[in-house]
Amino acid sequence: MVKQRKGGPRREESLSRENIIQASIELLDSDGEEGLTFRALAERLATGPGALYWHIANKSDLLIAACDSLVARTMSQIPVTTPNETIRAVALALFDLIDAHPWLGSALTSSPGALPVVRVLEPIGQQIQALGVPDDQQWNATGTLMAFILGVSRQNAANRQLARAKNLDRAHFLDVVATAWSQLDPKEHPFVSTVVGRIRNHDDRADFLAGIDVILAGIASLQSNSRPPLKRQRS
Template sequence: MVTKARSTPRREDSLSRDRIIDASIELLDSSGEGGLTFRALSERLATGPGAIYWHIAHKSDLLTAASDTIIARTVAATVVGATPQATIRALALGMFDAIDAHPWVGSALASAPGQLPIVRIVEGIGQQVHAMGVPDRQQWAAVSALLSYILGVGGQNAANSQFARTQGIHRADFLQGLSTAWSQLDAAEYPFARSLAGQMRTHDDRADFLAGIDFILSGIASQQSRLAKNVVTT
């Protein structure tokens, strides 16, 4: 009896979009955006570029998908706080840590305005802003302020950390040098910057970041209070 030879599944049949994205994240974390090429990805996955193109058409799509995976994990891991404000703080800090761990995420998000990764963050913040009782017409302004702060400060912090790593600079040494340089500024021209010189040695980036979030949340609450008073007086 003639038996049929068992066929070997094609490699691309077992290659999922999720596997490609996970491999892309590994490459991005180790080599940055410049290290993410379809050739490098093919070598890591032991497959041909064609199998990858079947799932992902362009590098920009791959970057967006990789950043979306990071954002989705971060949002899913956010612990809902006792108040909307506490939840926003937790989400913001989760984003800060995620961008710090994956420095390429900041630029990837900047290159994908309005796409799903951003939508996830907007939705996470927006639901809490709504729960705070912010009027519909003012919700976008509140969300936009928080979003811009989170991405801006988080991205700058990640860029600073990445620069320090590539230059072999230790954070303590960098802050000490910054403190020394600021302390030597002209007291008449830069009185405020000079007054901060001592704080530069020991300041905590995460604590500073959360303090900024609290300032924004306090501003939102203050505006809500003013609006409520105006309603009562009118």
């Protein structure tokens, strides 16, 4: 008769999709997308790579699952108020989320049809509808907001990563840029000359929200253009 080994359950038996995803997020945060391998994940979870395949099919599915976990949690906490304020809240929440998890921006933009992107697209699209944007303009308005949110958030996170990698001080870097711009010929670069004073102290987060407001102002013009002309009352 074969004796059963005493002790607790094997590590593989305690694995779940949820703790695999959480470990993946931690690995992505520390080592980036290139560091996410089934071998590295297995080592972190003290198990074998084969045990992971019971829960996750491949690296692409794992990356999407990690994205979805973060995005779903974040979107569930967005307060729904007025359409404009809700859009601003969604945008800022995603900006902060990608800032905290820089790999997320690349993962989202490389999987445009995946569920995490839909989780962002849906609340923005609903608010665009609530604003009364004409049906034939709703996709354009929503797509423009999505492109701005994902693009700027991803670039902001990439800039921060680059600064950390090169040990750059943000204030010093901006001062160097502002100084260089201030030495340009204002006749050849009239716009740059007028904004150079804002470079040193600008706030990336505030600038991002200002960009959202510019887009929302354009969307407001779609609303006004869609309204039928007022009929003159007969005197």
